[in-house]
Structures are given as C-alpha cells and as structure tokens.
Amino acid sequence: MLGAAACLAGLAGCATFSETIQSTEASLARHQPGAALAAYEKRSSASADRVLDLMNKGMLQRMVGDFDRSTRTLEEAKGLTDELRALSLREQSLSFAINDASKSFIGEDFEQVMVHTYIALNYLEQGQLDPARVEALQIDLLLREKAQRAPDSPYVEDAFARYLTGIIYEDQREWSDAMIAYRKAYEAYQKQLERFGVAIPETLKHDLVRLADRMGLAEEAAGYRKAFGISTTPSEEGLLERGEIILTVHAGLAPIKREQAITVLNPATGRFLRLALPQYRPRGQPLAYARVSAGSQSATTSRVENIDAIAVKSLESEMPAITARAIARMAIKDAAARAASSSDNRSLGGPIAGLAINIAATLAERADTRSWFTLPGEIHLARLSLPPGEYKLRIDLYGRGEGVLDSSELRVALRSGEKKYVSRHWVPNNLEVRP
Amino acid sequence: MIRVVPLRTGLALLALIAAAGCATKVERLDESKAVDLSGAWNDTDSRLVSEEMIRDSLSRAWLQEFRGRPGQTRPAVIVGEVRNMSHEHINVATFTLEMERALINSGKVDFVATKDERKGVREERKDQDLNARGDTRNPMGRELGADFMLTGTINTIVDPSGDTQVRFYQVNMTLISLADNRKVWVGQKDIRKLVTRSKLRF
Numbered sequence: 001m002l003g004a005a006a007c008l009a010g011l012a013g014c015a016t017f018s019e020t021i022q023s024t025e026a027s028l029a030r031h032q033p034g035a036a037l038a039a040y041e042k043r044s045s046a047s048a049d050r051v052l053d054l055m056n057k058g059m060l061q062r063m064v065g066d067f068d069r070s071t072r073t074l075e076e077a078k079g080l081t082d083e084l085r086a087l088s089l090r091e092q093s094l095s096f097a098i099n100d101a102s103k104s105f106i107g108e109d110f111e112q113v114m115v116h117t118y119i120a121l122n123y124l125e126q127g128q129l130d131p132a133r134v135e136a137l138q139i140d141l142l143l144r145e146k147a148q149r150a151p152d153s154p155y156v157e158d159a160f161a162r163y164l165t166g167i168i169y170e171d172q173r174e175w176s177d178a179m180i181a182y183r184k185a186y187e188a189y190q191k192q193l194e195r196f197g198v199a200i201p202e203t204l205k206h207d208l209v210r211l212a213d214r215m216g217l218a219e220e221a222a223g224y225r226k227a228f229g230i231s232t233t234p235s236e237e238g239l240l241e242r243g244e245i246i247l248t249v250h251a252g253l254a255p256i257k258r259e260q261a262i263t264v265l266n267p268a269t270g271r272f273l274r275l276a277l278p279q280y281r282p283r284g285q286p287l288a289y290a291r292v293s294a295g296s297q298s299a300t301t302s303r304v305e306n307i308d309a310i311a312v313k314s315l316e317s318e319m320p321a322i323t324a325r326a327i328a329r330m331a332i333k334d335a336a337a338r339a340a341s342s343s344d345n346r347s348l349g350g351p352i353a354g355l356a357i358n359i360a361a362t363l364a365e366r367a368d369t370r371s372w373f374t375l376p377g378e379i380h381l382a383r384l385s386l387p388p389g390e391y392k393l394r395i396d397l398y399g400r401g402e403g404v405l406d407s408s409e410l411r412v413a414l415r416s417g418e419k420k421y422v423s424r425h426w427v428p429n430n431l432e433v434r435p
Numbered sequence: 436m437i438r439v440v441p442l443r444t445g446l447a448l449l450a451l452i453a454a455a456g457c458a459t460k461v462e463r464l465d466e467s468k469a470v471d472l473s474g475a476w477n478d479t480d481s482r483l484v485s486e487e488m489i490r491d492s493l494s495r496a497w498l499q500e501f502r503g504r505p506g507q508t509r510p511a512v513i514v515g516e517v518r519n520m521s522h523e524h525i526n527v528a529t530f531t532l533e534m535e536r537a538l539i540n541s542g543k544v545d546f547v548a549t550k551d552e553r554k555g556v557r558e559e560r561k562d563q564d565l566n567a568r569g570d571t572r573n574p575m576g577r578e579l580g581a582d583f584m585l586t587g588t589i590n591t592i593v594d595p596s597g598d599t600q601v602r603f604y605q606v607n608m609t610l611i612s613l614a615d616n617r618k619v620w621v622g623q624k625d626i627r628k629l630v631t632r633s634k635l636r637f
Contacts, residue, residue, distance in 0.1 A: 086633045086636040130518060134521065134524050137521070
C-alpha cells in the first residue's frame, strides 16, 4: 500500500506544466528565441506531453528562422495527434486515479488548427506554394470534421485559417476556391465578432470585392462595396502586374493556464480533500497595429486572429466537464483512502496506509495547465502591393499608446505577379513571467 | 541467502523481458506487397500509378504515329512538373522517376535531362572544354531537344464522416508535343480508399 502510494506521488510529480517553462518565457521576453529553444529542450518532460513539446519546439524553431526544422517538428506533432485521438482506457483510468495531466496531450481544437496554419506559413515564407496548398486542404478537412463533431462549440470556424487558405488559393490563381475561402472567412468573422472581438480585416474587405469582380459576380461585388463603403479597389489583373508583400505579425504570447486549487481537511473523516482546476490568465496584448512601408508606400495591419480570446472561450466551454471529472476524482481518491484505512484495523498498518494514500492522492491532484504557450496572443496581417523591383521594407510595430514598440528592416525583390510572405514574431519585454 | 537468489534471478529475467520488448524489430517486405498503415499515400499507390501509366502510355497511338514520321525512331521526352494538388504531402519524385526508368528501359522512348540536371551537365561540359583531352571532349551545342513533355497532377477528394473517410486520388499525366502544344496522350489512374480510424488505443 505504502509503495503504491509512493508510486502515485512519484508518477504525478510535483510541478504543473506552467511552472516548468519560466526560463523559456524569460528568454522570449528578452527577444532571444534561440535561448528559449535551448531552455525548452533542456527541461525534462513526460511522455504524455510529446505533442505539446513538439508544438512548442516547432514554434520556437520558426521564431529562430529555421523553417525546415519547424515544419518537420510540427508535422510530427500532427501525425502523433492523429494517433492519439483514439481513446485510451489505460489513460482514462489513470486520469481518474492521478490527475488530468496524466492523459496524452493532443491540444484543443484551435491548437490543432494552428499547427496546420503555421506549417502553411512556414512553406509560404520559403516560397513553396504547392505544399502550403496541401495544408490549406487539410485545414478545410479538419474544420469540416470539427463542425460535424461539435457544431455548438464556441470555436467551430477559424476565421484566420480560412482567410489564409483564401490567400493561398488566390496565389495559385484558383479563383473560385479563393472566393469560397474568403466568403467563409467573412462569415466566421461576422459570427465570432462578439465572441472573439475581431472585426473583419480591412484587407479581406478588398479581397472579397476584387475576387467577386474577377468571378463576374456583379451583384455580390456590389453588395460588398455597399457594406464596406469601398468605392475603388485594384482589380485582380492590376494586382497581378505588380508584386505583393503579405506581412503577418505574431504578437505577444497566448494566455497561460494557471492552477486554482483548494485543499481542506475534512473534520468528519480526518482526511484531506483537494480540488485543482486550470484557469487561463490572459497576458496583456500591447500591440495595436504594425505598418509595413517601402519608401513612400505603406500598408497598415489589421488584427486577423485573437488567440487570447479563443483560448479563454475554449477552456470556458470545457470547464463543466473538467470540474465534473475533478469532483469525481476527489470522491474516488477519498474512497480509496477510506478503504485502505479500514481494511486492516487490528494493527496500525491500516490507518497509516490510509493516511499515506490520502496524502499521495492529495499531492497528485494538480490541474492540467498544459497549453501551447508559444503561440502568439494575436496575429495581425497586411497586404502591400508594389511595382516589381527591389525594396528595403521597414516594419514598425505600434503600441496601444501610439509609441513605436519595435522596428526592423529587410530586403526583398519582387517580380510582377509574385507574392512574398514575410512575418515578424514579437514578444513584449514586460511579459508577465512567474518568479 | 537462499531467498535472495530467486529474487535476483527474477530481476534478471524481468530485465531480459524488458530489454527484449525494447529491441527494434525489422522485417523485410516484398516490394510488391501492399502494407497500409495510416491510409495516406504510400509506395503501393506510387507503384500502382506508375505501372498503369507506363503500360497505358506505351500502348497508345502517339508512339506509332511518331515512329511513322520520316527519319524518326524514338521520341525524346522530358519530365516537366508533376504538381501535387492533393491534401497530402506526397513525394511525386518517386513515381516520376519510376516512370522514367521503365520508359527508358522499354527502349521505345528517350529521356532528356531535366532543367536542373542539365545545369550540372553543362557545367561539366564547360569544364571539359578547358581541361579534357581533345579526342574525349564533348562539344557544346549538341544537346538532344525533347519532342514531348510529360506533366501531371495528383488530385484528391476526401469525404469524412466521424472516424471513417473515403479518400479518392486521381492522378493525371499528360504528354504534350513541344512542337505544337498538342496533347498526344492523357493517362489517368484513380485510387479509392476507405480509411477507418481506430477508436481505441493502449
């Protein structure tokens, strides 16, 4: 009995996930993704966290600029998620005996879609359009499947993922697919405005008008023009004579789950009871917008995804189930301790075993605080159409108080009809990091 | 003391069992044996498609017609782009190479090097021009121009429902005459798969 109790305590470990990533977070706040990656790779992790580790590593590799490795890592996460989706009875029973964090992590729905989104962005930034299109199709498949499985969940559509697939199809000159994806993105932005607080991006408005014109959908185009108050927008043909810069800014970090726990001594039984639940602590998102400029021409980003809000709402919708499991677990653990203490009343062994099990079970009761914390809090996007040529691009990030948070420059060469995808990851210095 | 020995033996046995469980196991498979693990595009699909394409392309009229032209014996073909328009990351190189190999070995078709390969060959020829002995030198400007270009696409339609999916792959290959853009041959191979995901795991 004692051995079993010790085993239980040993298995569970004593730190929650969010307590093991401080040095990674601190390096990110110092704008050192390389050091963050090294710190993350150094921490020991459980086999149940494989997918989570791959997601975080893939994102950090991307931040360092190693797109190839990032794609491979995220691709591995994707394959493993697929395998782990099947129900494991062993893990289910383990999660009732220990805690939710003993189950294999496969990520929330939005995290799974984000894996595809970031692989697609990796390919796009490397100028590989066809593999990016593969991801676009997979995103479509995944979202369709999710809508079938849980049509009432707060997150059934990913507006930005849809928008990105539209951009990919448009770049492939597949106008009708692009039109459909833009429409779906538009619908999703409208539907989720209240929930996630992301307005329809300015660029998408122009994209809808342009594509509707290109497809010869005069009525639809007129409808968009009226709804968005757009009088003129470059035609598809006009756009193709020029090149285009598509900038994504990945700002801040996704909220992190913290543990909220209460431990009480039940005076009636003399045993401890503990309930530990996860709770998101949103981090501040200081970026207001970014501006990309090439000489006198410039474009301003719109916010296209609010991962901060999506994460919080997703957890909220799952809280009833998580709480129910935690309460059931508390009852099971208490019953086990009671059974142990009353199993052998002739000697002292029974009560001691009961106490040991009670303590071990209480210590093991930790909240599942695992989440893809290296995801950005928000994604912003801008499209800048330029005549063919060589440019020195300047990217300025503006804070909520209009001050410039960060500036950077890069050189790009554009051919006519070519789209170049560039991105910028930025984490604020004053990131809330636990001491 | 007597009691300790069986314990040790037991531990040793346990360790042995554990070690055996961890050892990597390799089993050689026959190339033609179909093994489907995840349901994704694999070597079997690649082989089936290339076999069908080769058989079909060599038995069609374009080859006879080309041979019938005065002074022509074997058409020269170049592999253009085979685009993956499917929902899976597929290595198209494997079956284009397989097709190329089978067509060359059939003796009915010549293949010329692709754009990237030609670059390397030209560099070598340039180098020969400077450094090789006169009688072994291969002069520039005597390359064989291709008569036809082979291009293709892989498309998929996926119909998912819960844990079950029907995956439909369609591979299209086209042979285009470089002289006049005429499509002389279009080959098509369809593959349909029913993939059922496991509901339970260990």
